[in-house]
Amino acid sequence: MRLVNIRYLEEGSILARQVINPSGKVLLQAGVRLTASYLSRLQTMGYDILFIQDDRLEDVELHTAITAQTREVAYKTIENVCKFVEDGSESRLKVDDVRITVQRMITDLLSSSDVMDNLTEIQGFDDYTFHHSVNTTILALVLGIASGYSEQKLIELGMGVLMHDIGKIKISEVILNKKTPLTEAEFAEIMQHTSYGFDILHKNNDLSLLSAHVAFQHHEKWDGSGYPRRLKGSEIHEYGRLTAVADVYEALTSKRVYRNAIEPNEAYEYVISQANTHFEPRVIGVFKKHIAVYPSGSGILLSNGQRGNVVKQNPTFPNRPYVRVFYQNEETLCAPIDYNLADYPSIMIVASDNR
Numbered sequence: 001m002r003l004v005n006i007r008y009l010e011e012g013s014i015l016a017r018q019v020i021n022p023s024g025k026v027l028l029q030a031g032v033r034l035t036a037s038y039l040s041r042l043q044t045m046g047y048d049i050l051f052i053q054d055d056r057l058e059d060v061e062l063h064t065a066i067t068a069q070t071r072e073v074a075y076k077t078i079e080n081v082c083k084f085v086e087d088g089s090e091s092r093l094k095v096d097d098v099r100i101t102v103q104r105m106i107t108d109l110l111s112s113s114d115v116m117d118n119l120t121e122i123q124g125f126d127d128y129t130f131h132h133s134v135n136t137t138i139l140a141l142v143l144g145i146a147s148g149y150s151e152q153k154l155i156e157l158g159m160g161v162l163m164h165d166i167g168k169i170k171i172s173e174v175i176l177n178k179k180t181p182l183t184e185a186e187f188a189e190i191m192q193h194t195s196y197g198f199d200i201l202h203k204n205n206d207l208s209l210l211s212a213h214v215a216f217q218h219h220e221k222w223d224g225s226g227y228p229r230r231l232k233g234s235e236i237h238e239y240g241r242l243t244a245v246a247d248v249y250e251a252l253t254s255k256r257v258y259r260n261a262i263e264p265n266e267a268y269e270y271v272i273s274q275a276n277t278h279f280e281p282r283v284i285g286v287f288k289k290h291i292a293v294y295p296s297g298s299g300i301l302l303s304n305g306q307r308g309n310v311v312k313q314n315p316t317f318p319n320r321p322y323v324r325v326f327y328q329n330e331e332t333l334c335a336p337i338d339y340n341l342a343d344y345p346s347i348m349i350v351a352s353d354n355r
């Protein structure tokens with residue numbers, strides 16, 4: 001199984017993993033042979049990366065953080081919540097479905113043998129609020145599980161994260177989808193989505209006040225430079241500090257209307273570089289241990305010029321996975337060589353290269 005940028009895919013390649021659309025529906029099943037028309041349609045729809053079968057990487061295992069069914073339920077749940085709020089019926093918002101969905105996500109994550117790999121699903125689609133909410137929830141739950149949270153805390157956190165951007169419903173779509181830089185006034189309006197979200201959620205008696213605070217605080221920064229209240233350090237609830245990391249990393253690795261996704265290693269380095277300024281150092285410590293930079297199956301370029309793919313994650317060194325090299329340099333094929341990069345400190349991954 002290999003992860004390939006769709007630009008480099010030739011017709012005849014066989015899908016190793018089903019292709020799911022942003023609402024969670026299966027577009028193409030695993031095992032389907034890709035035709036030129038499938039490829040061009042997927043490209044038009046905004047897909048960047050697909051998993052294809054590759055005999056040389058048969059031992060690469062696919063891990064999904066949550067099942068396709070759970071993902072579909074999660075999209076439906078957040079879509080329903082949004083509809084309620086859009087209709088102005090937020091006082092009647094039933095959050096039981098949100099609780100059940102989050103419980104289901106937690107069960108999936110806890111039964112997945114290697115949640116570190118979950119980010120493989122986080123690239124590829126155009127900006128899509130539901131997609132962002134679900135992926136941010138997965139990331140936040142991974143960080144929560146790794147922080148030793150009880151099930152009760154995970155549910156509270158997850159419910160808040162799934163609805164953290166709900167206040168965006170009150171913001172004009174023209175501003176949300178603007179492709180050019182925002183004016184000061186427009187940015188001030190965008191910032192309001194945190195307070196709007198809190199207003200919507202905190203009135204709901206079935207929802208913990210701490211979950212509502214996730215919407216309120218997810219843009220606060222550890223050093224006090226965030227919004228809306230410029231809270232600092234422990235003034236920000238731990239759910240807010242944790243969600244801030246998940247939200248930023250997810251946003252950076254996804255496409256947005258105004259830019260393409262950036263490389264996962266760049267997003268990873270950026271997030272880590274903001275420990276102590278934007279983010280709580282403890283959360284960054286957990287992030288570093290539990291989030292894989294290069295998903296299994298992805299193509300990588302090494303500092304010695306060799307090119308290959310990630311075979312397996314290294315739980316103790318997330319940025320030093322097991323890799324298999326197929327190219328001596330950019331173009332020249334060689335006999336496959338396996339490295340556990342943890343044993344080769346002088347060799348580093350310098351870029352992802354999903355040809």
Ligand SMILES: [Fe+2]
Nearest residue numbers: 164165218219
């Ligand atoms: Fe937000």
